Structure formats: C-alpha cells, structure tokens
Amino acid sequence: MKIAYREIEGRSGAYWLLLGVLGAVTAAGLAAAWTMEHRGHIVTGMTNQIVWGMPHVFAVFLIVAASGALNVASIASVFGKGFYKPLAPLSGLVAVALLAGGLAVLMLDLGRADRIVVAMTRYNFTSIFALNVFLYTGFFVIVALYLWTMMERRMNRYSTPVGYAALVWRLVLTTGTGSIFGFLVARQAYDSAMLAPTFVAMSFSYGLAAYLLVLIAAYAWSGRTLDVAVLRRLKNLLVVFIAVVLYFVAVFHLTNLYFARQSAFERFVLADGGIYPALFWGGQILLGSLVPMALLAHPRLGAARGTVVAASLLVVLGGLAQMHVTIIGGQAFPLELFPGMQESGSFFDGRVHPYAPSLPELALGLGGVAIAGIIVVLAVKLLAFLPERLDGRVAESP
Amino acid sequence: MDRVNSDGRAVRSRTARAALVLFACVAAGAGWSQEQGAPAGRVPKPAITPAQGDTCVEPVEFMRRNHMEVLLHQRDRTMRAGVRTKQHSLKGCVECHASAETGSVAAAPGDFCRSCHGYAAVKIDCFECHAAKPAVAQGAKP
Amino acid sequence: MNGHDAGRRQFLAWGAGAVATLTLAPGVLLLQSAHGRAPVEAASGAVRWGLLIDTDKCAKGCDACVTACNRENGLSGGTRETDAQWIRKVELKDLRTGREASLPMMCQHCEQPPCVDVCPTGASFKRADGIVLVDKHVCIGCRYCMMACPYKARSLVHENLADQRPDVPRGKGTVESCTFCVHRVDRGETPACVRACADAGHGAMVFGDLNDPASDIAQRIARYPSTQARADLGLNPGVRYQGI
Known part of the structure; x- marks a missing residue:
C-alpha cells in the first residue's frame, strides 16, 4: 500500500496562534542577542569564571537532539524497517530544525557575533570547534539530500545509500560535539574520552523524545490518526535509549570515583555541590530517566498518548538538567593550579564559582527552541512531510 | 552621471534629483551643512x-x-x-x-x-x- | 641594505641601554640582557621568552606586579567576576605541611598552548618567540580558549571600553590575556610586572630568553630546582616557579 503524504492545512486560528507564540519567543531571543551585542556580556550571568552559560546549555542540547532526531529515518532506510518509513521525512525535518535552532543560539551568543564571516572563512583545523562548523553545515546538506531521496519518488532508490551517509555523519557530528568537552584537558569535569560516546547515546534519547513530541502534536492538532502501534514501537525504543544513557553516565562517574585525583570533583557534582547534585539526581536521573522509563514501561498505560508525551517532556527536561550539570557544573568547580595545594586569590581561585542566569540569556536559549519550532510548523504546512494517516495498515506495509 | 542617450535630459534630471536627496540625507546625518555652510545642491567635501x-x-x-x-x-x-x-x-x-x-x-x-x-x-x-x-x-x- | 644597517645600529644602541640596567646590585641580576630587536625585524624562533618567579622572594600582600600590569595595559583593576585580570596574586597553602607561598599567576605562555589548539579561527596564536597572544581582529568571542586554559589566565571583555592605551588595543567581546607586555619586549624592555617587582625591591621575577644559555633565567633554571604550574599536563609553560 502506498503512503499518502500531505501538507497540513494550517489555516486554523490555533495554527496561527502557535506560530505567533513561537514568533514572539524568537523575537525575545533576538532582542536579547541585540542587547548582548550592544552592551556586552555584562547583561548575562556569564563571567570570566563561568564563561559558557545558559545559551550553551540550550544550544548544545538542541545540537545533540538534532542528531538523534534522525534516528527514525535511519532505522527506516539503513536498517530496512518498513514500519518506520512513513515516519522518516518528519525525522529529517526535526533534525534540521533543531540544529538550526541550536546553531542560531551558539552564533548569537558570540562576543563578536558580527564576525560570523570570520568564523565561516578562517579555520584552525586543530580546533574541534572549527571541525564542528564543517560537521554542522555538512549535516544540513546531507539531511536535505536525504529528505529529497525520501520525498521525491524518482529519487527513492537512492535513499538507502544517502541514509547510510547521514547515519555515519551524525555519529561523527555528535562525537565532535561531545569532544568539544572531552578534549578539554584543563578541567576535571571534562578531559574524558567517555564524553563522546555518552553524547552519542544522549543524542539518541533526547532526539527521539523531541521527535515524539513533534509527531504527537502534529497528528493531534491536525486531526489525523496516529496508530497506537507506532507509539508502542517508538516508546519501547525510547526506553532502551534512556537505559543506554544511564549506562554511559554510570561508567563515567564510576571511572572518576576510582581515580583519587577526581574524587573532589565527584563529591562536588554528586553530593555537596548545591544545585548541581540536585539537578543531577533529581533532574537528570530521577525525573529525566527513571520516571519516564517507569511511565513508558507500564504495561497498560505505557503506549497511551498522554504517557508518551509526559515521558518525552521529562526526557527533554532531564536533558537540559544534564547539560546544566555538565556545562555549568563543570566550570563552577575550581581549577587546580598546583594540585594538592589550597589556593586563594583575587580571580576567585580555589572557590566554587556562582552562576545566576540573567533574563536575556534565558530568552536567547528559548529563542533557539522557538526557531526550531517555527521551522517545523512552517515546513509541515508548505511541504508534504506527514502521512495522511498513520494507522495499522500503513504501518504494516513493507 | 553625464551619460548621454536619446533621452539625455530626462536621465540627467532624474540623477540630479537623486543626488539632491542623497546629499540631503548625508548632510542631515553628519550635520555638515551647518558646519561648513556648503552650498545646497553641490556635493560637499569631507x-x-x-x-x-x-x-x-x-x-x-x-x-x-x-x-x-x-x-x-x-x-x-x-x-x-x-x-x-x-x-x-x-x-x-x-x-x-x-x-x-x-x-x-x-x-x-x-x-x-x-x-x-x-x-x-x-x-x-x-x-x-x-x-x-x-x-x-x-x-x-x- | 641601508635600512638594514640602520637597524643594526639601533640594535647595538638598545643593547647598550639594556646592559646599563643590568647590574643594579652586585651579584643580583635584575634585568635580563635585552634582545633589542630592530622594529623591522620579525620575532625570532631562536628566542623563547620565559619568566622565572622565585616564590621565596614574592611577598604575601604585595601586588606591585598587578597594579603595574593594570596601569601599563589600561585595565580597570576591578575585581568583579566580569572584570579582566591579566595577572593576579595567588596564595597557596599545602594542607599537609602548612607551608604557604605567594605567587603571581598569569598566562603561562605554554609551548603547547591548549588555547591555540582549540581556537576555531586561529585568533589565539603563539608568536615565533613563544609569546601567546590573541589576534583580536579575528577573535569571535566564543570563549573556547577560556574553557581550555588550565590557568584561568584569560578574560573576556564584558563591557564597552574607552581610553585604551595606544600600545594595548582592547575591545568588548574579545578575549585577552597577559601578553608578556609584548610591546615593551619588542622595544627591548622587560614586562611591566617584572620591572615593578624589581622596583619594589623584591626582584622575585626574572624575564629572559630560555633558549640563550648565557641568559640569567636559563642559568638560574639550570642551577636551581623550579616547577611549572600543572606540569602534569605537559604543556611546557614559559613561566616557571621556584620554591614550591
């Protein structure tokens, strides 16, 4: 049976309201960026101690989720599961949208955002950051090609090889994103090869959660049928991904706990570091992993639409908590200039660095999410990304 | 500016008007017209x-x-x-x-x-x- | 040819000036014989500028080096968390033995600088003579170098600035750090902090060419034990500490 893709109507008041809300949040984000550009980073909560703040929490989350949002498409074309084929174009769309949102935040946060041309024309190839610029732009190109092979019938036969390329590319991309931190030898929180695979695992989980939220919202709000079989398979996948992330996080911390030189940092982030242990245990582990796993594993309610939405939201919030702990917690812990010595000085040496995000940087971060939202909302209206119905018969077709 | 074609006069008058508007903008922006007392209609020198x-x-x-x-x-x-x-x-x-x-x-x-x-x-x-x-x-x- | 000769004459003149300041007290060499370079000459890879800090001579509570740096480079001297600090005093205490030490901490001008490795645009760079600098013309303010620096030596300029020093351009949204007073070094002088430390009578800082076996700093390093901050990272900083 053939799958009939169709644009959503997008003429209802609710559609325009959604677009308006997303537009307003984007505008707030842009206004924040403008303020930061004109008055400097003094308007943010970021300092010379906490140099990356809330914008990076959102940006890195969006970029990691972007790569994972491509899961469904990969499963369909690389692993040949026909069941997922109708879901694949939306997967590519969400991936591109999330990446665009994340990159926008990253670029607008720059101290000299006006020098974006410099960033795009001068490269230092020993910098993982510079390599990532290529990985990100390449991702846009490959996913765009991928969407073309999926959505243009005459190109369908190429979708498997392009799907392979996209799969490899996004694994490399998330490895690169994880390595932004993993390659930082200076800081105890990073400096670990574990970060790259952990970020890959996180991308699977965060990306699928974001994809599920978009999928369910799109079908519910456009009044189309979304079969429970689809949700059941995807939510089972999400449970597996959450478990894989937990495994990597556990190994990361166990390794650190074993090394005596890392024990002070582990105590900080797991026990007595104030907000960071709270966000780790309460946000990342409990609400972001254990609760959604329990919800989704429930034999009766696990595949219900409400349950999947709640669990996916929790995974997203847990992911933001994880990024906060990783990025800001990692900087809050003081650097050791002379290991084994107690240090104090005018540049806040030897002290835990406080961080209080300001409204503009929060607005910028949320603006990135809104940009991703706008791209999806407009794209599903302008192009035929969504199958008309996703019920049992379509899903069973090879 | 002095391009001559079959409709030379029209072209010149249009460019002259455009130059006048441009000058007015520049002069107003930088406040030179008062400072230097440049005659109106002529392009001022910095x-x-x-x-x-x-x-x-x-x-x-x-x-x-x-x-x-x-x-x-x-x-x-x-x-x-x-x-x-x-x-x-x-x-x-x-x-x-x-x-x-x-x-x-x-x-x-x-x-x-x-x-x-x-x-x-x-x-x-x-x-x-x-x-x-x-x-x-x-x-x-x- | 003519220009070259003129350059060499000037070089000799500076050399003489530097030698004159060489011996302030018998036996104590405060200033390294300066490698005065003609303005037309590029920094040489044969030189590696370095700084030796004797923590036994560095007085707790003295911040002559910090105020001199602020004045020389036009820094505000503020100590808010958003203020730039190119050099700072750090007090150390060994918790096991109770031994205390005081020392200035600044950009360590590593041979393998992590800030240079991570900079996406190549704004962060190491000059041929080992001085690590930020080319603020191409710095985009991403702060990845600040994440990568083990010494927290770098600052982002968080606000609009006015009245910068002609020799020390600084601007909002770009990252900066100790330059070893590169504008002074290129004139054949020592960094402002080193000068101030000598003027304050401590003489705890010795600046010079690590590659020149005849230089004071090279001889001291050869004679006395010294250590590097985070020596475990293998970055081979140009700044060394004695007495820790």
Whole structure:
C-alpha cells in the first residue's frame, strides 16, 4: 500500500496562534542577542569564571537532539524497517530544525557575533570547534539530500545509500560535539574520552523524545490518526535509549570515583555541590530517566498518548538538567593550579564559582527552541512531510 | 552621471534629483551643512583637518584609495610577527592626524578619520579597541 | 641594505641601554640582557621568552606586579567576576605541611598552548618567540580558549571600553590575556610586572630568553630546582616557579 503524504492545512486560528507564540519567543531571543551585542556580556550571568552559560546549555542540547532526531529515518532506510518509513521525512525535518535552532543560539551568543564571516572563512583545523562548523553545515546538506531521496519518488532508490551517509555523519557530528568537552584537558569535569560516546547515546534519547513530541502534536492538532502501534514501537525504543544513557553516565562517574585525583570533583557534582547534585539526581536521573522509563514501561498505560508525551517532556527536561550539570557544573568547580595545594586569590581561585542566569540569556536559549519550532510548523504546512494517516495498515506495509 | 542617450535630459534630471536627496540625507546625518555652510545642491567635501608634518608616509592620492590595505597588511605583520615599523602603523596615523580640538582622530564628526568615513558611510571598526588619541594626549602615567 | 644597517645600529644602541640596567646590585641580576630587536625585524624562533618567579622572594600582600600590569595595559583593576585580570596574586597553602607561598599567576605562555589548539579561527596564536597572544581582529568571542586554559589566565571583555592605551588595543567581546607586555619586549624592555617587582625591591621575577644559555633565567633554571604550574599536563609553560 502506498503512503499518502500531505501538507497540513494550517489555516486554523490555533495554527496561527502557535506560530505567533513561537514568533514572539524568537523575537525575545533576538532582542536579547541585540542587547548582548550592544552592551556586552555584562547583561548575562556569564563571567570570566563561568564563561559558557545558559545559551550553551540550550544550544548544545538542541545540537545533540538534532542528531538523534534522525534516528527514525535511519532505522527506516539503513536498517530496512518498513514500519518506520512513513515516519522518516518528519525525522529529517526535526533534525534540521533543531540544529538550526541550536546553531542560531551558539552564533548569537558570540562576543563578536558580527564576525560570523570570520568564523565561516578562517579555520584552525586543530580546533574541534572549527571541525564542528564543517560537521554542522555538512549535516544540513546531507539531511536535505536525504529528505529529497525520501520525498521525491524518482529519487527513492537512492535513499538507502544517502541514509547510510547521514547515519555515519551524525555519529561523527555528535562525537565532535561531545569532544568539544572531552578534549578539554584543563578541567576535571571534562578531559574524558567517555564524553563522546555518552553524547552519542544522549543524542539518541533526547532526539527521539523531541521527535515524539513533534509527531504527537502534529497528528493531534491536525486531526489525523496516529496508530497506537507506532507509539508502542517508538516508546519501547525510547526506553532502551534512556537505559543506554544511564549506562554511559554510570561508567563515567564510576571511572572518576576510582581515580583519587577526581574524587573532589565527584563529591562536588554528586553530593555537596548545591544545585548541581540536585539537578543531577533529581533532574537528570530521577525525573529525566527513571520516571519516564517507569511511565513508558507500564504495561497498560505505557503506549497511551498522554504517557508518551509526559515521558518525552521529562526526557527533554532531564536533558537540559544534564547539560546544566555538565556545562555549568563543570566550570563552577575550581581549577587546580598546583594540585594538592589550597589556593586563594583575587580571580576567585580555589572557590566554587556562582552562576545566576540573567533574563536575556534565558530568552536567547528559548529563542533557539522557538526557531526550531517555527521551522517545523512552517515546513509541515508548505511541504508534504506527514502521512495522511498513520494507522495499522500503513504501518504494516513493507 | 553625464551619460548621454536619446533621452539625455530626462536621465540627467532624474540623477540630479537623486543626488539632491542623497546629499540631503548625508548632510542631515553628519550635520555638515551647518558646519561648513556648503552650498545646497553641490556635493560637499569631507572636512580634512590638517595633519602634523609636511607629507604623509605615502602620496596622498595613494593613501586615500589604499590606506585600508596598508593598515591591514601592517596589522598582520605587527600582530603576528612583531614587526613594529612606524611608517604604516595605525599609531603613526593617529599621532599625525589627531585633531587640535579633540586630540583624537575619531571623537567628533569632523575629526580626520570620521569625516571621510562619515562621508563615505563606511563604518570604522578600529577605534572600538585601538586608541584614537596619541599617547602624549593621554597625560602622564598616574 | 641601508635600512638594514640602520637597524643594526639601533640594535647595538638598545643593547647598550639594556646592559646599563643590568647590574643594579652586585651579584643580583635584575634585568635580563635585552634582545633589542630592530622594529623591522620579525620575532625570532631562536628566542623563547620565559619568566622565572622565585616564590621565596614574592611577598604575601604585595601586588606591585598587578597594579603595574593594570596601569601599563589600561585595565580597570576591578575585581568583579566580569572584570579582566591579566595577572593576579595567588596564595597557596599545602594542607599537609602548612607551608604557604605567594605567587603571581598569569598566562603561562605554554609551548603547547591548549588555547591555540582549540581556537576555531586561529585568533589565539603563539608568536615565533613563544609569546601567546590573541589576534583580536579575528577573535569571535566564543570563549573556547577560556574553557581550555588550565590557568584561568584569560578574560573576556564584558563591557564597552574607552581610553585604551595606544600600545594595548582592547575591545568588548574579545578575549585577552597577559601578553608578556609584548610591546615593551619588542622595544627591548622587560614586562611591566617584572620591572615593578624589581622596583619594589623584591626582584622575585626574572624575564629572559630560555633558549640563550648565557641568559640569567636559563642559568638560574639550570642551577636551581623550579616547577611549572600543572606540569602534569605537559604543556611546557614559559613561566616557571621556584620554591614550591
């Protein structure tokens, strides 16, 4: 049976309201960026101690989720599961949208955002950051090609090889994103090869959660049928991904706990570091992993639409908590200039660095999410990304 | 401007009107019309304050067209290699061209750098970071 | 040819000036014989500038080096968390033995600088003579170098600035750090902090060419034990500490 893709109507008041809300949040984000550009980073909560703040929490989350949002498409074309084929174009769309949102935040946060041309024309190839610029732009190109092979019938036969390329590319991309931190030898929180695979695992989980939220919202709000079989398979996948992330996080911390030189940092982030242990245990582990796993594993309610939405939201919030702990917690812990010595000085040496995000940087971060939202909302209206119905018969077709 | 074609007169009058509007905008923006009392309808020249010394480091015509290239080249040689020859250094420019009133090349609209850049509507990026005043004008060390 | 000769004459003149300041007290060499370079000459890879800090001579509570740096480079001297600090005093205490030490901490001018490795645009760079600098013309303010620096030596300029020093351009949205007073070094002088430390009578800082076996700093390093901050990272900083 053939799958009939169709644009959503997008003429209802609710559609325009959604677009308006997303537009307003984007505008707030842009206004924040403008303020930061004109008055400097003094308007943010970021300092010379906490140099990356809330914008990076959102940006890195969006970029990691972007790569994972491509899961469904990969499963369909690389692993040949026909069941997922109708879901694949939306997967590519969400991936591109999330990446665009994340990159926008990253670029607008720059101290000299006006020098974006410099960033795009001068490269230092020993910098993982510079390599990532290529990985990100390449991702846009490959996913765009991928969407073309999926959505243009005459190109369908190429979708498997392009799907392979996209799969490899996004694994490399998330490895690169994880390595932004993993390659930082200076800081105890990073400096670990574990970060790259952990970020890959996180991308699977965060990306699928974001994809599920978009999928369910799109079908519910456009009044189309979304079969429970689809949700059941995807939510089972999400449970597996959450478990894989937990495994990597556990190994990361166990390794650190074993090394005596890392024990002070582990105590900080797991026990007595104030907000960071709270966000780790309460946000990342409990609400972001254990609760959604329990919800989704429930034999009766696990595949219900409400349950999947709640669990996916929790995974997203847990992911933001994880990024906060990783990025800001990692900087809050003081650097050791002379290991084994107690240090104090005018540049806040030897002290835990406080961080209080300001409204503009929060607005910028949320603006990135809104940009991703706008791209999806407009794209599903302008192009035929969504199958008309996703019920049992379509899903069973090879 | 003086392009002649079959409908030469029409073209000229249109360009003249466009030039007038353009001039009005530029003059209003920089406030030159009052300062210099430039006759309306004529394109004003930027006010070039006299510099110290007799000659520039290169012929004036060359500098007008190429000062940015010269500065860019010198910038990289100084920054990257530590070559600190005075001839093409921005510090050298500032030392000779700082205005008598403001002591700066870019403080007031009539100062050396700003007058031309305002006229040509080209943003100067130098003085966000670089001093626009020579060292002596900054006074002795506290 | 002519220009070259003129350059060499000037070089000799500076050399003489530097030697004159060489011996302030018998037996105590405060200033390294300066490698005065003609302005037209590029920094040489044969030189590696370094700084030796004797923590036994560095007085707790003295911040002459910090105030001199602020004055020389036009820093505000503020100590808010958003203020730039190119050099700072750090007090150390060995918790096991109770031994205390005071020392100035600044950019360590590593041979393998992590800030240079991570900089996406190449704005962060190491000059041929080992001085690590930020080319603010191409710095985009991403702060990745600040994440990568083990010494927290770098600051982002968080606000609009005015009245920068002609020799020290600084601007909002770009990252900066100790330059070893590169504008002074290129004139054949020592960094402002080193000068101030000598003027304050401590003489705890010795600046010079690590590659020149005849230089004071090279001889001291050869004679006395010294250590590097985070020596475990293998970055081979140009700044060394004695007495820790």
